[in-house]
Amino acid sequence: MSSNWFKRVKEGITTSTKEKKETPEGLWHKCDKCKTVYTLQEIQKLYWVCDRCSHHGRIGSEEYFQILFDDGKYKELDAKLTSGDPLDFEDTKKYTDRVKATIKSTGLYDAIRTAAGKLDGHDFVIACMDFDFIGGSLGSVMGEKIARAIDHAIKINAPFMIISKSGGARMMEAGFSLMQMAKVSGKLGQLSEAKLPYISLLTHPTTGGVTASFAMLGDLNIAEPEALIGFAGPRVVKETIGRDLPDGFQTSEFVLEHGFLDYIVHRGELRDKVALSLKLFRS
Template identity: 45%
Template structure:
């Protein structure tokens, strides 16, 4: 018996410890491994390179709304598979899988609450739900968010994150573009602000519809914002595009959005903007003229 085997036999057996799969997170910005707990404590912003990671509705509401003020707006019932669509999988099966993965009814979730005392309705798109794609459920959720804001007499703030229209719903998906435009006009007719926060990525039919119709356009840093892909544009115009093309910073430099705001500062900035637009003190009371 070798000395190594002797040592092994003398030592007590220790089972291999299982390492949780979510203990570390690989940053998409710098490629470095970040301790998940550290990332969560930093609002899912990489502490090494400042990359803003994608987050879902629950985390967004937790970061943005005052503690204890969040009330989820119930999702509306819509036809789930109007075209009985099937590609490599049935559309109905894709919906079931997305709901199991995200624990959300669809790609847009609304909640009422307050931001530093200002009453608000917030809608959040989740890219994890079929790429945040816009179908009947997303369109109906958007309209319901606007209607809730009108009823509550407060702004509607939408956080966009989408690859565009949901191909499995065809024309029904595309019809959500004019529907959302009409809903925004309803909000304006009621004298209430519509505020858009563009997050990574926002593109396609969503970018061509409600994502660019805000009274105030805000974006998170280095978010990809586009109607169509970079390669498609370059092949069409036969020119090389700038490296920062289709980013938040490029849009700001060219006057397409109003501001780029770091996630750590977003809550305070939104509270300030809402206070200015609504002429309200904290608590939702109108200031005296």
């Protein structure tokens, strides 16, 4: 019997192992909750929401602008406003170096973008946070951009919306960060005096000083499903009070049940629900 029967003398119809390539990055998306795999095109059409388990994947400002503004068209406000280093903060990596590196890696200039456009044919202004930029942290630039966006909303007589996803105040700016809580809250008071509605959308996660201030000051406070919403994280709360926490603690469903939200909205219905809410305000 020929030993060649048990040996491959020619390449088969499949590519040899050494020539196989890994699947290119960026073509596939795996649901963080149920691990269902989608092509990039499929998950984009679903607004980055898993149609098996309804898990809402984290998206950035550009995706929200495309969802909310008519035809995805908008004008960005104060696009290149960047943070300084008022406290000369030095850690393992100098703050200014980290900011520059984050700008280069993300293409963003800070943790929030502001834009004006149309929603359902009416002027609308949105400030949306990007978690990829130092955890969506609240610093002097974020406060200033929100304040200027509110001024613009008042100028053009438009409703205003903040989409929050943040780990809280940016520690590298210390007191300057904390001052933004009062600054933005004061500006929202001016928006109210102008009789213009403010809608606050809380997404995963919304924590720290953002939750403790303007994220909870909306004429309408709404949230995406299963978003983490709270001041301190569940672990810190549990260690502080020394008690086990109830199931689903600090999820948007828990916060809604306890009266801090007006409604929870699926991302696929976000545009229509916001448009309907604004119609009710106008009427």
